[in-house]
Amino acid sequence: MLAKPRSIxxxxxxxxxxxxxxxxxxxxxxxxxxxxxxxxxxxxWHDSLSEQQISEFLGEKVKNIVGSELMKxxxxxxxxxxxxxxxxxxxxxxxxxxxxxxxx
Numbered sequence: 001m002l003a004k005p006r007s008i009x010x011x012x013x014x015x016x017x018x019x020x021x022x023x024x025x026x027x028x029x030x031x032x033x034x035x036x037x038x039x040x041x042x043x044x045w046h047d048s049l050s051e052q053q054i055s056e057f058l059g060e061k062v063k064n065i066v067g068s069e070l071m072k073x074x075x076x077x078x079x080x081x082x083x084x085x086x087x088x089x090x091x092x093x094x095x096x097x098x099x100x101x102x103x104x
Contacts, residue, residue: 034093041092042084046077057083 009017055062058079065072 037096038085038089038093041089041096042081045084045088045092046080049080054080 049057054076058076061079062076065075067075
């Protein structure tokens with residue numbers, strides 16, 4: 001049986017390294033959860049929009065799209081996603097966080 005290699009870090013440094021790794025993993029998991037939440041909220045918001053609302057958000061941009069229907073849908077969805085990220089998500093995110101904190 002091979003001997004386990006000794007760590008060149010002191011116990012203090014090893015503990016700090018482990019603590020930092022745990023923090024990084026927690027932050028990454030939180031970021032991934034928030035991204036999934038944002039995606040779900042965007043889908044819900046997007047699906048609730050009428051053609052008139054989409055036209056109001058995008059104005060003349062919609063009229064100038066050239067290409068197949070699939071291409072137009074992708075472009076429109078991209079613009080709506082950008083609008084959601086800039087105008088809708090920041091407020092919705094704050095509201096969701098406030099609701100979560102109130103339940104704790």
